[in-house]
Amino acid sequence: MSQVHAGFRYSEEHEWIDEQSPATVGVSQVAADALGDVVYIELPEVGKQLTAGEVCGEIESTKSVSDLYSPVTGEVVEINDAVVADPALVNSDPYGAAWLFRVAVTAEGPLLSAEEYAAANDATVA
């Protein structure tokens, strides 16, 4: 069963966001498990203005392609080059080394608590 990281909040599209400022965004293990082995990631560029709920990149696995949605509105201040170079990090460490980008948040989209997200996705909070 997929794990949901306690303390983060989650979008319905399976992105997580931490409570720091600027905020760090990644994808959940629920998403990583559903995607299968991730082989390619396209991230928004530093300086790009994101809008909560809109597509900001894509994640490609051996079997499919998925859109990446921004859980928040704001400017991208940093991207994780390591995960672009080694997309398999999304499978091995979705809540840590596989963080995707950092945003100076001006507004949030609808976000779920770890418990709410876990309940909606048949996962456990750890």
Added chain:
Amino acid sequence: MTENITAQPKHTSLHGEHEKLGASFTDFGGWDMPLKYGSELAEHRAVRETAGLFDLSHMGEVWVSGDDAAAFLNTALVGNFAVTAVGKAKYSLIVNAEGGIVDDLIVYRIAETRYLVVPNAGNAPTVARLLTERAEGFAVEVTDASADTALIAVQGPNSEAIVRAVVATDDERAAVAGLAYYAWTAVTVAGIDVLLARTGYTGEDGFELYIPADRAPELWQLLLTAGESHGLTPCGLASRDSLRLEAGMPLYGNELNVDTTPFEANLGGVVSFKKTENFVGRAALEAAKEAGSRRVLVGLKGLGRRAGRGGYAVFTPLSEVTDEAPREIGVITSGQPSPTLGHPIALAKLDVSFAEPGTTVEVDLRGKREPFEVVALPFYKRGA
């Protein structure tokens, strides 16, 4: 064709083994089959580097027996089975009267007057029905044994060592080692009668073991144990699909369907016009061969990192010389990143004039076009 609409997903006799191994499952032609056990990339690599174990019990097994067996198959399918030696197998097609592909299948010649026909899972009932219909007037019996037969495949460079480790006698070990590609032999494994064939769908050396369904869990366990020291890894349908795509092999429902003739699928070579029998689809296929194909199946190599997927449209590249607007020249039938080669690969149906290897085309990757190059098939060849 309504029999499957409300039916529960079917389970193979190995379903319990897959659950024990923690498989995630997917629907495949009405069957609940293992998609992967852990990482589909690790399973893919195991088949290329050591060995993989597959449950293919969802495939069909139809026996054709009787004095007219060879003549009957020569009218029912496109190949010439009178010339297939006992002990050998042949890849073939069953087409309709219009020459459209109903299924691709393997036909094993078991004896002078006995053959085993192996259709794809979802098509097995249709193939069994068509063979029964087409058998009218021939001295043959068509028996669909799909429900009672299991099929386990061991694929990869270590597969011979693993199969040699489970057979009973020195003679059988010699027979395994000496078995040619696309040939079969009868062996015994722990008292289980096995029809052992050196066939497969991965581009690797490998074996397929046809056995009574009720003995399958036992054989599965034996193979897993014997394969432990040889890196044998249980593999699901996700890796099976990436392996067959690298090997450039068509998949029914993707590359092959009733709207496709063998010529459009680069399978013209399996059609025997030399045989004397007036096989189903002959007139249509003769006309199709004469007319030539507008589109043919080609291999594409992605020049960027993003993969094309089944259904994506292929366009001419923007030309600086002619200033002509790009136009649609085909469609991808299967595509994904190649785990072995490290770049995207795809099979596509392209207008003949763009089918030459080296031609650059563009694939519409969800609104953005990226260059792909036509390459010779297969993408991956063992030992190359």
